[in-house]
Amino acid sequence: MDVFTDPKNFDAFVSGFLWILKLTGASAVCALVLGVLLAAMRVSPVPVLRGFGAAWVNIFRNTPLTLVIFFCYFGLFVTLGLSLSDDLELNIYWLGVIGLSIYTAAFVCEAVRSGINTVPTGQAEAARAIGLSFAQTLRIVVLPQAARSVVAPLGSVLIALCKNATIVGTIGLMESSNVMKDLINSYGNAVIPIFLVFAGTFAALLIPTGYFFGWLANKLAVKR
Amino acid sequence: MSTSSVLYDHPGPRARIRNTVLSVVFGVALLGLVYWIYTKFDQAGQWEGWLWKPFTDSKTWTEFILPGLWATLKAAAVGMLLSLAFGIIFAVGRLSDHKWISIPSGAVVEFFRAVPLLLMIFFVFYGLPYVIKQPVTAFWAVVIGLTLYNGSVLAEAFRAGIRSVPGGQSEAAYAIGMRKSQVMQLILIPQAARAMLPIIVSQLVVLLKDTALGYIVAYPELLQRGVNDLSANYGNIIPAAMVMAVIYIIINSMLTWFAGWLDRRSRVRAFRVPKQTTPAGAVDSTPEGGATVAEPQG
Numbered sequence: 343m344d345v346f347t348d349p350k351n352f353d354a355f356v357s358g359f360l361w362i363l364k365l366t367g368a369s370a371v372c373a374l375v376l377g378v379l380l381a382a383m384r385v386s387p388v389p390v391l392r393g394f395g396a397a398w399v400n401i402f403r404n405t406p407l408t409l410v411i412f413f414c415y416f417g418l419f420v421t422l423g424l425s426l427s428d429d430l431e432l433n434i435y436w437l438g439v440i441g442l443s444i445y446t447a448a449f450v451c452e453a454v455r456s457g458i459n460t461v462p463t464g465q466a467e468a469a470r471a472i473g474l475s476f477a478q479t480l481r482i483v484v485l486p487q488a489a490r491s492v493v494a495p496l497g498s499v500l501i502a503l504c505k506n507a508t509i510v511g512t513i514g515l516m517e518s519s520n521v522m523k524d525l526i527n528s529y530g531n532a533v534i535p536i537f538l539v540f541a542g543t544f545a546a547l548l549i550p551t552g553y554f555f556g557w558l559a560n561k562l563a564v565k566r
Numbered sequence: 567m568s569t570s571s572v573l574y575d576h577p578g579p580r581a582r583i584r585n586t587v588l589s590v591v592f593g594v595a596l597l598g599l600v601y602w603i604y605t606k607f608d609q610a611g612q613w614e615g616w617l618w619k620p621f622t623d624s625k626t627w628t629e630f631i632l633p634g635l636w637a638t639l640k641a642a643a644v645g646m647l648l649s650l651a652f653g654i655i656f657a658v659g660r661l662s663d664h665k666w667i668s669i670p671s672g673a674v675v676e677f678f679r680a681v682p683l684l685l686m687i688f689f690v691f692y693g694l695p696y697v698i699k700q701p702v703t704a705f706w707a708v709v710i711g712l713t714l715y716n717g718s719v720l721a722e723a724f725r726a727g728i729r730s731v732p733g734g735q736s737e738a739a740y741a742i743g744m745r746k747s748q749v750m751q752l753i754l755i756p757q758a759a760r761a762m763l764p765i766i767v768s769q770l771v772v773l774l775k776d777t778a779l780g781y782i783v784a785y786p787e788l789l790q791r792g793v794n795d796l797s798a799n800y801g802n803i804i805p806a807a808m809v810m811a812v813i814y815i816i817i818n819s820m821l822t823w824f825a826g827w828l829d830r831r832s833r834v835r836a837f838r839v840p841k842q843t844t845p846a847g848a849v850d851s852t853p854e855g856g857a858t859v860a861e862p863q864g
Contacts, residue, residue, distance in 0.1 A: 387574045387581070390589040394596065404771070404818035405811050406778030409789060413811070416803050421610045466572045476574040484573065505682035512684075512782055519684045526693045533693035541681040541689075548680040 345529050345536060354525070358518035359543060365438055365507035365517070370500055372443035377450020378485075384455055387476055395451065402448040407441070407509050414441040415513040431515065438510030442503060449499045457492035458484055490562040497555025501548050518543075607804070617802035621809060626796065634791030635813065641705060641787060642774045645712035649773065650766070652717025657724035658750060671721075678718040683776055687711040691783045704785035708777060716773050723765045727758035764829035771821045775814070788813065 346352050384395035402410065414437045418424040426436035461484050469483040508519040522540045526533050577585060607613060620626045659671030678686075691707035731754050739749045781789040792810040797803035 385573055387577060388585050388588045388592070390593045390596070394592070400819060401815060404775075404815045404822065406775040406789065406814060408778040408781060409793075409807065409811055409814065412789070412793065413807055416807065421612060421804055422606050423610075463572050470573075470575055479573055501680075505680075508682040508684040509779070519682060519688055522685060523688045523692055526688070526696075530696040533689070533696045537685075537689040537693055541677070541685055544682060544685065545677050545680040549676055552680070 345525060345532050346539065351525060354516070354521045355518070355539070358516060358521035361435070361510075361515055361517040362504065362507045365435065365442060365510055366500075366504040368439045369442035369446060369503055369507070372439065373446035373450050373499075373503065374496075376443060376447035378454055380447055380451035381454035381458065382480060384451065385458060385480070399448045399451055402445050403452070405445075407445050407506055408512060410445050411438060411441040411509055411513055414438070434510070434513055434515045437513065438507070438515060442506060442510070446499060446503050446506070449502070450496065453492050453495035453499060454485075454488065456495070457488035460491045461487045487564065490564055491559075493562055494555055494559035497552065497559065500555075501551055504548060504551075505544070612804045617800070617805045620796070620800045620802065621805070626800075630791045630796045630799075631788070631809075631813070634786060634788040637705075637785065637791070638774070638777045638780075638787040641708050641712070641777045641780060641785070642770070645709045645716065645773055645777070646770055648709065648713040649717040649720055649769075652713055653720030653724050654755070656717065656721035657728060658755075660721065660725055661728060663746075675718045675721045678714045679722070681715075683711050683715045684779055684782065686714055687779055687783060704780060704783045707783050708780040708785050708787075711779075712773055712776055715776075716769055719772075720766065720769055723762055723769070724758060727762040727765075728754050730761065731757045761832060763832060764825045767821060767825035767828060771818045771825070774818060774821065778814075 346355065380395045380398055383391040384399070386392060415434070418440070419433065419437055425433055427433045465483055465487065466479055469479040474482065508517055511517045511520040518540055522536060525536050529536060575581070604613075611617075656671045656675050659667050660675060662668045662671070687707050690702055690710045691704065694707075695701050728750075735753055735757065736749050739753045744752065777785075777787050778789045780787045781794065784790065786795075788810055792813070793803065793806045796806045800806075
């Protein structure tokens with residue numbers, strides 16, 4: 343394990359995982375907001391909004407994330423010249439956040455939409471009967487109840503997002519998988535410990551997260 | 567709740583006007599955005615004929631896109647077969663009565679579900695050669711990575727499927743004198759497999775998308791051949807990426823549609839895997855593909 347006692351390598355390891363956490367955090371917030379909006383569009387009375395939501399989901403759910411990230415870099419940055427930060431690394435970071443957010447939003451949208459479907463019909467009917475508009479029905483009656491049943495699916499979307507954050511490494515961010523690749527190339531005699539440390543860190547982060555969301559979903563589940 | 571109409575009243579005259587106005591406003595904004603992107607790409611010269619001309623040339627297809635597509639499908643097919651085997655073995659292992667089998671199986675499944683695919687592909691491609699003292703081809707790096715990850719996801723899906731078979735089935739089988747292995751092989755797995763078919767197919771979509779990661783270890787799949795190599799020859803990276811995206815979307819949409827069809831078909835059968843607590847009225851509740859287990863991975 344002398345690979346990680348070298349402070350240079352240890353710093354690279356820490357900063358790799360910090361990038362992953364930063365990517366996950368920022369993208370999770372953006373994807374959640376965007377995904378709920380898309381789900382609201384998909385169930386709205388306006389056909390154009392429904393079509394837009396459906397198109398978004400079908401396009402981004404069926405495109406490999408690698409290609410989405412690739413497109414953010416070569417399309418948004420290289421071709422359109424969209425520069426989000428003067429710092430090269432931060433710029434790649436924000437491009438990665440955009441790619442991860444628009445991709446993950448499609449999955450959030452589908453999770454929320456199936457959550458809306460678990461709310462009994464009577465709830466929305468009662469809301470309409472007392473004269474609530476579509477926006478009020480959704481905001482006050484349906485979404486709060488749907489939120490409880492989407493905890494588990496959103497938990498697995500979050501876990502997938504954290505793992506997907508490594509794909510931003512393909513456009514050159516020194517996140518954990520790139521750090522691991524470099525370490526493997528420099529320390530050919532210690533590849534198994536290196537892999538176990540990196541994979542183990544992910545497992546230590548994500549397995550408890552999975553159990554936490556399972557516990558939370560159980561706690562919040564509506565007993566019907 | 568069927569989302570089509572329960573959330574809002576049947577539109578009257580005022581609501582209809584409001585909906586039309588909203589449609590027009592949003593539609594115009596959307597067209598504006600599309601036009602803005604179009605002009606931006608136009609200023610960058612991305613719509614020029616010579617960038618798109620290669621796609622009308624048969625050589626582009628026979629030398630770059632079709633071989634790439636073939637490599638993608640080959641990796642996905644081999645990965646899927648191995649994942650299915652991995653999934654069945656570890657699902658059965660985790661359900662075993664022997665603690666010394668079920669605990670390690672559970673640990674393996676939980677571990678590989680939590681490790682990013684890219685990390686595994688890097689390990690197999692760059693790290694494993696140091697251990698086994700011979701190079702690993704990019705194809706096997708991709709396939710092994712895909713197998714470990716998707717196999718673990720499928721193992722959990724199978725386990726849920728096997729446990730969802732009504733208890734009376736295995737009790738009846740034990741009653742007529744079957745052994746544990748017979749009950750599993752002849753009674754539980756066949757019934758579970760049928761109920762799990764939609765999830766298996768939607769996992770195939772995930773797997774097919776994940777083959778795109780092969781591009782990072784220079785496996786000549788669709789992204790590598792169609793975007794990288796093609797644009798290295800013709801200098802048309804954006805048009806190439808657009809065309810490849812369309813190809814991926816078409817293939818995956820077909821698979822998603824197929825998964826949805828299987829799901830609707832198996833719904834009419836006797837029993838199926840319980841999803842979340844769906845009330846009786848929710849016939850069209852699942853999104854296409856019934857992807858409640860499948861996780862979005864690149």
